[in-house]
Amino acid sequence: MYTARRTIPMDEYNRKLFESFLRFQESMKYSPTTNANSHGPAFQDLDATPLGLCSFALTTFCVSMYLAGAAVPVKASMGVIMGAALFNGGATLNLTVYLEYRDGNNFGALTFCSYGAFWLSLASLYVAAFDFLTGYKNESVLNNAMGVFFLHGKFLQH
Known part of the structure; x- marks a missing residue:
C-alpha cells in the first residue's frame, strides 16, 4: 500500500x-x-613574531643597560634584572616558539627557541638554588667565563 x-x-x-x-x-x-x-x-x-621580537629586544635592552651601569652601579647584583631574563626573555620567547610552529614558521621558531634558551641559561646562572657560580673564587676568571658565555650569545645573533 x-x-x-x-x-x-x-x-x-x-x-x-x-x-x-x-x-x-x-x-x-x-x-x-x-x-x-x-x-x-x-x-x-594572528602573527606571533612581534611578540617574540619585542620580548627579545626589551630584555636585551634592559640587561645591557644594567650591565653598562646606566641606572645602577656596575657591581650591583644581577638578581633584579634576571626576572626579566627569566620570564620576558625566556618564558615569553618559548611561548612564541609554539605559536610560530603552529603557523608553520620554522625559521622564526628556531630563532626564538635559541634566544629563549640563551635568556633562560643566563638567568639560571644567577639562581642561587642552582649554585652555578660558586666554583669561581677569582673574579677575573669569572669575568672571562662570562665573556665566553656572552660570546656564545653573540654567535646566536649571526
Missing part, C-alpha cells in the same frame, strides 16, 4: 530547503568563532 510522504510539491519543498540553507550560510558568515578563510578559530591568523 502506497501513501504520499509529503503534501508539499517537490519543487516547493526544495525551494524552502534551499532558502533555509542560504539563511544558515549567511548567519555563519558573521559568526565570531570562525574565520572567513578557514574552518579554524578567528585568532588563527
